[in-house]
Amino acid sequence: MxxxxxxxxxxxxxxxxxxxxxxxxxxxxxxxxxxxxxxxxxxxxxxxxxxxxxxxxxxxxxxxxxxxxxxxxxxxxxxxxxxxxxxxxxxxxxxxxxxxxxxxxxxxxxxxxxxxxxxxxxxxxxxxxxxxxxxxxxxxxxxxxxxxxxxxxxxxxxxxxxxxxxxxxxxxxLHETRPDLPIKSQESASTSAPFRLQAIQGVVPLIAAFGLVQLIGQAPGSTWVLFTQQRLDWSPVEVGISLSLFGLVQVLVQAVLTGRVVTRLGETGTIYLGIVADASGLIGLAFVTGSWAMMPILAALGVGGITVPALQTLLSQRTPEQHQGRLQGHLASLNSLTSILGPIAFTTIFALSQIDADGTLWFCAAALYIPCAILVTRNARSSG
CATH class of the missing domain: 1.20.1250.20 (MFS general substrate transporter like domains)
Structure with missing residues (x-):
């Protein structure tokens, strides 16, 4: 349900x-x-x-x-x-x-x-x-x-x-999945100080990495139409088809591949794979010159979709059961914030660089994966 x-x-x-x-x-x-x-x-x-x-x-x-x-x-x-x-x-x-x-x-x-x-x-x-x-x-x-x-x-x-x-x-x-949760929450509220996610070791860097990944995802979402019409001279029909293909690839990857990849590589390894795939797709967009070259780029961007579920899993594993709602609320709120800031930032970058260097926005988006990878690496070392 x-x-x-x-x-x-x-x-x-x-x-x-x-x-x-x-x-x-x-x-x-x-x-x-x-x-x-x-x-x-x-x-x-x-x-x-x-x-x-x-x-x-x-x-x-x-x-x-x-x-x-x-x-x-x-x-x-x-x-x-x-x-x-x-x-x-x-x-x-x-x-x-x-x-x-x-x-x-x-x-x-x-x-x-x-x-x-x-x-x-x-x-x-x-x-x-x-x-x-x-x-x-x-x-x-x-x-x-x-x-x-x-x-x-x-x-x-x-x-x-x-x-x-x-x-x-x-x-x-739909049945209540945590029937004892209200009692536990009331007890904890009356016997302890207010809970803060920051108190959990490793959560803040992972939340920051989650926010960066969501922000990067706003780059193609907000500028795809503008970029493909300028660089590839695509018609609205071609743009619509490409967006549908991109969506279908992401759906298939997340529904079919995510669990299998995590089973084999673990959550951290899956995050690294997603970062490399998505960054490769973004850099590929900066150099693309023909419609057929978009196919491997769409595939790479689609594989990059495994990053968010893996990060979400790591965060949920670190957070106590009685505070899962608080965690997911913060993640959803962060996602909404990036959907406000991301389009403004990336469309501005495109507007400033579209005449002489319209691929700049993709380099900027891919560069954000550097601090993201650093955060994930530090988390893996501290927890290992």
Whole structure:
């Protein structure tokens, strides 16, 4: 059920992308202001996830995972209905803010996986979680574009229906994975000082490495269209096909390869492999001159997707069970923060270098793996 929830969260984020300009036009926005509103609404969603993911994580530690997930699904269902029916711009802003809050459940779903999965199997399960999210991000724009052709409001009705079905199934099938957690949390709150993740040896460097990897991932996500249209003269159709292929490769790698690679190389070895693969793909983009050369680059970037599940596994293994929600909340919040800062940083780099050196942004992104590798290496030495 939690994998289904993760998929639907991603669908909800992705389906609005192709229909947002038309929807803003219908609610009365002037054509000249639509780009501004698109940027503000996208940022608003990410900001609310950044602020609320740690809160949901802590709430799940205190009150249980099931209650938080059910409340979020109920809120998301109502929110989608409002988005489908509203004809007011300010209501749309409020609804997107609520969508950011209810969409912050990825912290809780990751916590559920930590609750029910032995440490040796967590990388595989986190790979599945990433694959579900990636699949939802592929399906979301398809749903939005398909049903948005009839009406910009219709995709939200579809999303509301899917979320309501998920809520109904969760009510009967989703069980609390930590039934003793509220008692333990209350006892610890009354008998000890507030818990801080920084107190766990090795967690802070790994969280920093996690943030760097997520930030690097924003480079292709934010500049792919701009770069491929300029360097390779791709049409919108070719760009769309390449993005779909990239998404499918990442989904397959995370769903199929992550667990096997971790079994053979261990979490730290898997992180190194992911760093090398992704950095190679980024550097390859700086030199690419033809469409066919993009195939091995897409494969390398796809293999780089194993880094995040391996890091997430190391972090979950270091953190006490009763504080898994807090950890995953911080990770989800950090991911949201990079989705705000990354596009600004990398599109700015591209804008400043596109005339004479449009590959600069890929070198900058790959260079961020140097401190990331140092952090992981220091962690491995200190824990070894």
């Amino acid at each position: 939690v994998l289904t929830t993760a998929s639907l969260d991603a669908v909800g984020l992705g389906l609005v992308l192709p229909i947002l300009p038309a929807l803003l036009g219908q609610v009365g926005s002037a054509a000249s202001t639509i780009p501004m509103h698109v940027g503000l609404l996208t940022a608003l969603y990410a900001v609310m996830q950044f602020l609320c993911a740690p809160v949901l994580g802590r709430l799940s530690d205190r009150f249980g995972r099931r209650r938080v997930l059910l409340a979020s699904l109920a809120g998301a269902t109502v929110d989608y209905l409002i988005l489908a029916l509203t004809s007011s711009l300010w209501v749309f802003y409020v609804a997107r803010a609520v969508a950011g809050i209810t969409g912050a459940t990825n912290a809780v779903t990751a916590t559920v996986i930590a609750d029910v999965t032995p440490p040796a199997e967590r990388a595989k399960r986190y790979g599945w979680l990433g694959a579900c999210y990636g699949g939802g991000m592929i399906a979301g724009p398809v749903i939005g574009g398909l049903f948005g052709g009839f009406s910009p409001h219709l995709p939200f009705l579809v999303a509301a229906l899917l979320t309501a079905v998920n809520l109904t199934l969760s009510l009967s099938m």
